[in-house]
Amino acid sequence: MAQTGIHFQPPAALSEVIKHFYYIRTPADFERTVQHLAPNFEVMIVFNFGVPLRLSFAQAPVGQFTLEQTGLLGPLRKMLNYEVLPDTDLLIAVFHLNGFYRLFQQPVDHLDDSVLNDPDILLPEACCHQLWQVMRKSSSPEERVQMAHDYIGSFVQGPDTNNLSLQDVVHYFQDSTVAPVKALAADAGTSERTIQLRFKKYVGYSPKELLRFLRFKEVIQHLLQLSPAQDVDWFEYIHEFGYHDQSHLIKDFKQYLGTTPQQFIKKLREQGFCVTRPGSHYS
Numbered sequence: 096m097a098q099t100g101i102h103f104q105p106p107a108a109l110s111e112v113i114k115h116f117y118y119i120r121t122p123a124d125f126e127r128t129v130q131h132l133a134p135n136f137e138v139m140i141v142f143n144f145g146v147p148l149r150l151s152f153a154q155a156p157v158g159q160f161t162l163e164q165t166g167l168l169g170p171l172r173k174m175l176n177y178e179v180l181p182d183t184d185l186l187i188a189v190f191h192l193n194g195f196y197r198l199f200q201q202p203v204d205h206l207d208d209s210v211l212n213d214p215d216i217l218l219p220e221a222c223c224h225q226l227w228q229v230m231r232k233s234s235s236p237e238e239r240v241q242m243a244h245d246y247i248g249s250f251v252q253g254p255d256t257n258n259l260s261l262q263d264v265v266h267y268f269q270d271s272t273v274a275p276v277k278a279l280a281a282d283a284g285t286s287e288r289t290i291q292l293r294f295k296k297y298v299g300y301s302p303k304e305l306l307r308f309l310r311f312k313e314v315i316q317h318l319l320q321l322s323p324a325q326d327v328d329w330f331e332y333i334h335e336f337g338y339h340d341q342s343h344l345i346k347d348f349k350q351y352l353g354t355t356p357q358q359f360i361k362k363l364r365e366q367g368f369c370v371t372r373p374g375s376h377y378s
Contacts, residue, residue: 098125098179103240112194112251116243118236119185120145128179129157131362133315134351136300136308138169138195138203140214140223142243144231145184150211151176153353160211165223167212169195170203170299172308174352186230186239188247192264193297197252203299222250255297264298268306271337276302310336311347323364329356 099120105113114137141148143162151159153173160166168175169190195203199217206212214223226246230239267275280287294302314336321327329341338344348356 098128098183101236103236106244106248108248109244109251111254112191112197113247114189114191114194116240117187117189118240119179119183119187120236121179121181121183123181125179125181125183127181130177130179132171132175132177133312134171134173134175134308135312136170136192136298136305138167138190138206138299140188140190141166141168142186142188142223142227142230142239143184144186144227145182146180148183148185149178152209155353162211165214165227167206167214167217169206170208172208172351186236186243188243193254196297197254198247198250200252202296204295206299208299222246264305265309268302268309275306307347308351311351314344314347318360318363327356327360 099118101118103116103118104110105115141162142165148162148166149158149160150162150168151157152171152175155176157176157178190198195201199214201217215221226243229246230242233239233242264275264279267273267278276287276290279290283290291302294300294305298305300308314332317332318327329344332338333341333344336344338347345355348354348359352359354362
């Protein structure tokens with residue numbers, strides 16, 4: 096039998112905090128597989144109600160980390176690999192750019208994005224584990240998502256006036272004629288240094304890192320649209336996406352995916368690849 100994957104949209108009250116919920120469940124006769132999630136700048140809380148979830152980053156073997164109940168991931172600067180086994184039962188809450196801060200009131204750049212974090216270490220009490228205990232009493236995805244809505248909604252803080260200018264930042268980075276930090280500073284009536292510090296605090300990326308990441312994400316999205324038999328003209332990608340040369344493109348593949356472009360295409364055609372869904376303020 097096949098894996099079940101369902102997206103749930105958050106209620107209006109949480110629409111600026113939670114990007115979406117994603118539910119993964121497999122039957123007892125499911126055949127083990129390893130799946131891959133592209134780097135992204137969202138933070139995710141994972142609630143595990145099934146078998147232990149084994150994870151790794153980039154080219155590290157699956158099993159680098161094991162998630163038993165709850166875990167915090169992101170921002171993902173490297174590809175995430177995760178093992179899907181029979182009786183997998185996961186609920187993932189994916190945050191918007193500043194959603195993590197509004198729930199945890201902790202700067203994103205304080206997270207160690209190279210490990211699996213315990214979300215309750217960042218909170219005054221074991222709130223995520225308490226929520227996990229409540230949700231595990233139900234086997235219904237819909238009921239669990241509603242419980243998460245209610246619980247998260249009771250802890251979320253109102254928007255910080257300092258991060259409002261980050262709600263729709265990405266369009267500044269997608270226009271090559273615009274100096275994004277300068278434009279954001281002008282629109283917010285503040286200094287460029289302040290904008291840079293806000294990015295690190297609320298997003299976890301510097302503006303320069305975000306610009307580099309968004310370009311690479313476009314490359315991946317373009318590659319995902321190719322047919323399996325279609326050849327890849329890497330020099331066309333270098334020219335179209337503004338890379339200096341082939342070594343510049345290879346450097347980004349190794350940075351984010353831990354592999355070369357050719358090895359990535361081979362793996363893509365053999366195993367597939369996942370990217371996060373677009374957000375309401377960015378793609």
